Amino acid sequence: MAPKAIIAPSILSADFADLGAACSRTIKQGADWLHVDIMDGHFVPNLTFGPPVVVKIRSHVEKPAESFGKGTFDCHMMIAEPKKWVKEFKKAGCDLYCFHYEAAINSSAAESPEGKSDEKTSPRELIRYIHDQGMLAGIAIKPATPANVLFDLIESEDPKEKPDMVLVMTVEPGFGGQQFMASELPKVEELRKRYPDLNIEVDGGLGPGTIDQAADAGANVIVAGSAVFGAKDPSEVISLLREAVEKRSGKL
Numbered sequence: 047m048a049p050k051a052i053i054a055p056s057i058l059s060a061d062f063a064d065l066g067a068a069c070s071r072t073i074k075q076g077a078d079w080l081h082v083d084i085m086d087g088h089f090v091p092n093l094t095f096g097p098p099v100v101v102k103i104r105s106h107v108e109k110p111a112e113s114f115g116k117g118t119f120d121c122h123m124m125i126a127e128p129k130k131w132v133k134e135f136k137k138a139g140c141d142l143y144c145f146h147y148e149a150a151i152n153s154s155a156a157e158s159p160e161g162k163s164d165e166k167t168s169p170r171e172l173i174r175y176i177h178d179q180g181m182l183a184g185i186a187i188k189p190a191t192p193a194n195v196l197f198d199l200i201e202s203e204d205p206k207e208k209p210d211m212v213l214v215m216t217v218e219p220g221f222g223g224q225q226f227m228a229s230e231l232p233k234v235e236e237l238r239k240r241y242p243d244l245n246i247e248v249d250g251g252l253g254p255g256t257i258d259q260a261a262d263a264g265a266n267v268i269v270a271g272s273a274v275f276g277a278k279d280p281s282e283v284i285s286l287l288r289e290a291v292e293k294r295s296g297k298l
């Protein structure tokens with residue numbers, strides 16, 4: 047069965063002076079998850095926020111009642127040392143820790159907040175580590191990375207080493223409000239064809255004008271920042287995104 051439609055507005059486009067209220071309002075407007083963009087100024091040329099802010103906004107949104115449920119905090123870790131922050135983000139209230147494949151294969155030794163060194167960690171080990179901390183694990187790929195780097199992980203026989211979701215970026219990570227890159231959709235198609243049950247997230251430039259292409263390619267988890275937070279009626283946009291994915295999954 048095709049995985050369910052999940053709409054995850056990116057709070058990067060929310061009013062940061064009113065973030066807690068914006069989060070709870072967006073969930074009431076029909077969002078399933080909140081997509082929380084964490085940027086470190088190294089992996090991407092932009093900075094956002096860290097665990098103290100996640101703790102504060104978490105208190106405005108009820109924790110999901112089940113895995114993948116409403117209120118999931120989908121933390122997109124655009125950071126150079128993804129292992130280093132796993133425990134801190136779990137403590138802060140993250141439910142799904144989505145790291146970048148490119149960061150995991152390049153991450154160098156670094157001190158973690160617990161004082162342990164962050165040795166080079168393979169994506170497989172990192173997924174296991176995230177699961178061991180009690181979070182769902184996601185793995186993201188940038189536009190230059192092909193989808194086939196994920197095949198072995200997705201096909202892993204050990205559920206602890208299998209990602210719960212993959213994220214195909216449809217912009218270069220770093221900023222909201224960029225133009226959707228349709229050139230990334232063949233990766234989504236390839237993944238959907240091989241893995242009918244996989245949760246496939248797309249992020250960047252999604253909105254009423256681009257959702258049909260992404261849904262037709264097979265994406266089921268939709269991140270949208272400016273299209274939701276810039277809308278006169280965010281609930282209408284959330285419904286429209288959901289309908290496009292549901293229409294497509296009915297066809298599968």
Ligand SMILES: O=C(CO)[C@@H](O)[C@H](O)COP(=O)(O)O
Pocket residue numbers: 056058059081083122217218219220221222223224249250251252269270271272273
């Ligand atoms: O991760 C990112 C950007 O790096 C995204 O989550 C953006 O925040 C999406 O914003 P829109 O393109 O939907 O405005």
